[in-house]
Amino acid sequence: xxxxxxxxxxxxxxxxxxxxxxxxxxxxxxxxxxxxxxxxxxxxxxxxxxxxxxxxxxxxxxxxxxxxxxxxxxxxxxxxxxxxxxxxxxxxxxxxxxxxxxxxxxxxxxxxxxxxxxxxxxxxxxxxxxxxxxxxxxxxxxxxxxxxxxxxxxxxxxxxxxxxxxxxxxxxxxxxxxxxxxxxxxxxxxxxxxxxxxxxxxxxxxxxxxxxxxxxxxxxxxxxxxxxxxxxxxxxxxxxxxxxxxxxxxxxxxxxxxxxxxxxxxxxxxxxxxxxxxxxxxxxxxxxxxxxxxxxxxxxxxxxxxxxxxxxxxxxxxxxxxxxxxxxxxxxxxxxxxxxxxxxxxxxxxxxxxxxxxxxxxxxxxxxxxxxxxxxxxxxxxxxxxxxxxxxxxxxxxxxxxxxxxxxxxxxx
Numbered sequence: 001x002x003x004x005x006x007x008x009x010x011x012x013x014x015x016x017x018x019x020x021x022x023x024x025x026x027x028x029x030x031x032x033x034x035x036x037x038x039x040x041x042x043x044x045x046x047x048x049x050x051x052x053x054x055x056x057x058x059x060x061x062x063x064x065x066x067x068x069x070x071x072x073x074x075x076x077x078x079x080x081x082x083x084x085x086x087x088x089x090x091x092x093x094x095x096x097x098x099x100x101x102x103x104x105x106x107x108x109x110x111x112x113x114x115x116x117x118x119x120x121x122x123x124x125x126x127x128x129x130x131x132x133x134x135x136x137x138x139x140x141x142x143x144x145x146x147x148x149x150x151x152x153x154x155x156x157x158x159x160x161x162x163x164x165x166x167x168x169x170x171x172x173x174x175x176x177x178x179x180x181x182x183x184x185x186x187x188x189x190x191x192x193x194x195x196x197x198x199x200x201x202x203x204x205x206x207x208x209x210x211x212x213x214x215x216x217x218x219x220x221x222x223x224x225x226x227x228x229x230x231x232x233x234x235x236x237x238x239x240x241x242x243x244x245x246x247x248x249x250x251x252x253x254x255x256x257x258x259x260x261x262x263x264x265x266x267x268x269x270x271x272x273x274x275x276x277x278x279x280x281x282x283x284x285x286x287x288x289x290x291x292x293x294x295x296x297x298x299x300x301x302x303x304x305x306x307x308x309x310x311x312x313x314x315x316x317x318x319x320x321x322x323x324x325x326x327x328x329x330x331x332x333x334x335x336x337x338x339x340x341x342x343x344x345x346x347x348x349x350x351x352x353x354x355x356x357x358x359x360x361x362x363x364x365x366x367x368x369x370x371x372x373x374x375x376x377x378x379x380x381x382x383x384x385x386x387x388x389x390x391x392x393x394x395x396x397x398x399x400x401x402x403x404x405x406x407x408x409x410x411x412x413x
Contacts, residue, residue: 077175079206080234082241084114084180089231094406096199108185114233118177175236181210182231187224189325200229207231220323220373271387271410273357279412282359282391287352288328288341292364292400294372295321301374302326304341306350307361314350318343323375328360330407332384358388362403364395375400382407 055062081088093106186196193214200207212227274281286307295301300317302324318324329340330352337352352358362378378401382388387408395401403411 077234077239079204080177080232081205081243082233082235082239083243084178084231084233085244086111088243089180089182092203092231096196106184106186110183112180112182114178114180116176116178120175120177120234175234175239178233178235180231182229183226184229185224185226187222189221190223193223205231219370220375222323271389271408273387274359274389274391274410274412279389279391282361282389282412283393286359286361286391287354288339288358288360290326290360290362290364290376290378292362292374292376292395294365294368295319295374296372302343302376304343304348314348316341316343316346316348318346321371321373323373323377326376326378328378328380328388330358330380330382330384330388337384337386352384354386357386358384360388360390362390362392362401364392364400366395366397367399375402378403380405380409382409384408 089111093109186193197209200209208230210228210230213225215224216222217224289303289305289307291299291303293299293301300319301321302318303315304317304326305311305315324344325342327340327342327347331338331340337354338349339352339358340347340349342348360380364376367373367375380388380390380403382405384407387410390403390405390409390411392401392403392411392413405411
């Protein structure tokens, strides 16, 4: 069949339309799409540029605020030690005992191994060593993936946080918080308990008392109980440990750790000057004395003094029928030795002229009945370069006298 001129014209028109359409879809459409994408990117970049320009105009303010934040942050971190070494924990309690002259007696304390429980900027540490709480960045990423998955009908897969704890070294130089809980049994007077709470509150490092129990003996006016003290530390690779205790110069090798025989930590000589007769010689020749007796006797129930004739002015006494703190504190300054002895708040300070050692005689009796409440908590602290020897006579049942000591002190009973 022969096509007419009209039919030919129509075919040419149709072919032209197909060519135009193919040209649009194959050439023009991608160009338009690219142009739209570029336009969107230009809009985003323009907005980002404008934002950066606005931030640049406030650069000085941001830098100042950042520096202030870092300073404030460092001040908070400085309130926590780098580690929780046991020697530092013992030093904490020893510091209170010295401050309070052992008015509060810690007779049972358990030291536990510090545990990692938090990553600053991360969250709590789980039992498997991973950070339980996700960071803000991880949370944002999780939300974005979940939103995209819901829109497209696909399954969202989000990785777990990568910040973990391995051994004692933080990952990515993170700051890891450690803690240790210390159960303590104590005994003392009401003021001693308040002093301890104040000591914890004003201590250079932050800690908490998580629980405390108090029982009261109205006859002896003594408080007793338990508390749990929690201490914290913040460790990171770039924090310097300023509290490390040097144990290289601590003398060791005592014969009996409970009696103190062996090398003295202050003199380097054995505390054995009166071992031959178990301190009997001190009964006849002593430098200071303590006399304890029922308050119903003819003399005061507690008497402290300096031995020798004409030393009556150095006597301190108390006739309170109750448990009281009796202290001897020996110190040495510029080659001179001193002693301060006291019954509660009343005290005497004297110079010690001895060159070899100092001796104290404590004479006492057992409690006679339930009405006899005259007891003494005797604390002997020695910071001199010479030792102190103590002989206790009487009080066979150790009912009237209890002794605590620090430094080069040997007690014979």
